Amino acid sequence: MPVYRKHGKPEYTYDFKLRGGRFSGPTGTSNKRQAERILEQKRQEALDKLKTAASFTAEGPMTLEIAASRYWLEVGQHLANSVNYYRFIGWILDHFGKHITLDQITDSMIAAMVSRRRGDGVSNATVNRTAAVPLRGIMTRAKKTWKVPVGDIDWSRHLLKEPKERVREASQDEERRLLNAMRDDYAPAVSFALLTGCRRMEIVDLTWSRVDFFGRTITVTGKGDKTRILPMTEAVHALLWVLKGHHPTSVFTYVARRTNKRRKLVRGARYPITMEGFKTAWRRYRDKSGVENFRFHDTRHTAATRTLRTGNMKIVQRMLGHEDIATTAKYAHAMIEDMRVAMEAANHTGSHTGAGEDASTDLKDKKKSA
CATH class of the missing domain: 1.10.150 (DNA polymerase; domain 1)
Structure with a gap:
């Protein structure tokens, strides 16, 4: 029977089979007509669900x-x-x-x-x-x-042409000004970004369980929850070693400047930095530093460009966690500029082809005398 009463209970229960499945449950009413209407409603809902499930795996046209x-x-x-x-x-x-x-x-x-x-x-x-x-x-x-x-x-x-992403590298002077202007508790996070090229999200989420001082590695979680392992350089090791003991789980923390009962903050205590807090601190103290046209993402560009000068594109690809090396190729300008500098230097160290008009005139005189 599609609707029935269980022993000793006034409410009706519905029970039916559809396409090999069984559906049952309380109707919430002791009125049989209402129970039958609810039964039809439940039957239609079950039919809709089965149709949706079938369409998910259907090989024909899909909406x-x-x-x-x-x-x-x-x-x-x-x-x-x-x-x-x-x-x-x-x-x-x-x-x-x-x-x-x-x-x-x-x-x-x-x-x-x-x-x-x-x-x-x-x-x-x-x-x-x-x-x-x-x-x-x-x-x-x-x-x-x-x-x-x-x-x-x-x-x-259909994909519209987009301007190439700029690559902005911080000079040594700009880096010094940024770090000097930054709050002491946020400065280590900015230094870490400049050294490793990690995204802001990867820095905020970094925990001590992912820092291996013995193996000299750091495991970061990037876009799409994909993890990558970075080697711990001497500079990164020194930076993180000082932060040990500040917090039991989070690597990068800030010091509360005032007590806030609503947010459960106690003045002088350390708490994990947050995305919004980090953004606010970055904007405020970057402006204070006087460094212009420099976004936080440019710390990533800076780390990548500097690494490329002493490494190769594959190394930078792995460091930044790019799946496609074409994404990393935008940093090739660093190699081109260094090549240009080297070639300019070579052309001014005895090369006749780079000696300008004097070399050209000298060459003509030699031809005449011959």
């Missing part, structure tokens, strides 16, 4: 809604910027509609999407990051991993 949901579960929620990615996917769904299938999406429709996003007055990089790239990720995974029909899209026509 954008199902594809976006599956992509979020398998990929999106695990990204470092998952909160933003969820919003990007939502915008794409609103633009195309939930029920369009992936094989119906054409180049023309994607071009219209890109045009609409550009109309919001955002940069080319933002258009790519918030619209074209997420949709490409969904459709590529659907085609290659889920094996469902997808429109033949030429993504090279």
